[in-house]
Amino acid sequence: MQGFDIVIGNPPYGAKFSETDKLYFKNSFKNKDSETESFILFIELGGTLQNQNGSLWFIIPNNISTNPNYVKIRKHTLDNFSIQMIIDLGANIFENASVDSCIFALKKQKLENSKIRCGKISSRDLAESELKLFEQKYFTTTPQNIFNFYISTETSYLIDKIQSKALHKLTDLIDFSRGIEFGYNSDYVYDNKGKNRKPLIAGRCLNRYELRFENKYIEVDFNDSSNFKTKSIYENPKIFVRRIGKEIIAYLDKENFYNVCDVYNLLPKSPKVDLYEILGIINSRCINYFFSNFFKNAKELFPKIPIKHLKEVPIKFSKGKISKLANDIQEKRVLAKDTLALEQQVDNLVYRLYELSYDEVKLIDPTFPLSQKEYEDIRLD
Known part of the structure; x- marks a missing residue:
């Protein structure tokens, strides 16, 4: 033919x-x-x-x-x-x-x-x-x-640089799972506590470093493993990431909340993995700049974050400063305190961690508040 x-x-x-x-x-x-x-x-x-x-x-x-x-x-x-x-x-x-x-x-x-x-x-x-x-x-x-x-040539160069400075991809450190395969309006979801009912959240409950519990509970049945999966993905320390959106929005849960499928569960592959460190890094402006541009497709309707894209996030660890700050931010959010200054400190440390120049930082954040000298004086140890 x-x-x-x-x-x-x-x-x-x-x-x-x-x-x-x-x-x-x-x-x-x-x-x-x-x-x-x-x-x-x-x-x-x-x-x-x-x-x-x-x-x-x-x-x-x-x-x-x-x-x-x-x-x-x-x-x-x-x-x-x-x-x-x-x-x-x-x-x-x-x-x-x-x-x-x-x-x-x-x-x-x-x-x-x-x-x-x-x-x-x-x-x-x-x-x-x-x-x-x-x-x-x-x-x-x-x-x-x-x-x-x-993306522009400048953005492409900056993305390549962020990748080159990382020692790991997120998938090297984290196991990923979707939540329960039901929506928030399922017959399994209740407005009050009860036997075998667990506190439940959805994507709309999450902001960076913040969870707003809406007093929803789910009746759990682990015999239905295709929908509920296993207890371990809920009843362990984990990072929640909202599935709907163009940027990473993450919260560290230590209270064994359950979640529906518009939230991902990120669990450490090893006890040595510092979840607060990862929380601070993936919530940072630097990594969100990388993520939103690297996987950018100008999608206007129903933007979603695939797990396969999250797995590609480049990770490089600091010497503990980011972890402590992320912990402090989340604790203050519970008390409804202002955390903008602390979040800026995390952003500054992440920029330095990935060895970005002052001009590169200004490309990511044109309103960056520090002078060049103030930025270059920041130390990670």
Whole structure:
């Protein structure tokens, strides 16, 4: 079969498949990850329909760029095609379609030093858009082969520097779990205490260093392990991280709260792991700058933090100052005391920990309150 000069379309997404269909796709498609998403199947199939000089042009969800479930298809397109264009169309580009979309264009012929035109349009007029050129091979070096084209050269350099100064990734130190696989309005959730009921929180209860208990309780049944998992992920010291949002919002729980699935549980892999130290680092402005830019995809609808992205957070330990400050902040928050000055101290220490220059700090925080001398005089010991 010679193939087509061009394959063009708006393939379906979010389709529901039977178990028989899923088994067929598993055996017939090489580049689907654990999630069976219809538009991913169409990309692989579309690639086989092109002739040797053919092109594929699709409008698909823009989470193709960063979703951790689509690593295989990103690698497949990088290895086997010249990606011509990725244009983020934003939200509500189609009536009655609540999804952020993009134009995704591939050329069958793989060219050396291929460059990708990338950008985001703010109107329906493509000619008004500002597009950047990225070497395709750049995206072969990013974790999970994410297509992160939303950031400036300066930001990209700073992200690389923060990574280079770290000694660990968060996944080296922490085990991750979702909470109970029920919503806050489940029949298992009550407004009062009772036998086998445990105090329960949701993502909306969390701010940085702060938990607001709303007097909700859940009736626990660990025989239902698919929903409740195991007691150990709740009844141990752990860091809660809110799942919904673009930045990391974390709180350290030592009171054995249970949580629904819009909150992640971060438990230490070793007793030597200092959870307060990690709390201060991941709540810091520096790491949130790294995180929100490194995995940035301009998603406007329902932003979520995947566990696979949290695992990539670069961690470097100080000599105890950050841990103590994080502990102090959380204790003062319980008493409704102002902690802004202490949080600024944590931010300052984290900047120094990752060896950022004064100018680099100002790039992250243009309103940074210290002079250059004051900043450079900060010591970690």
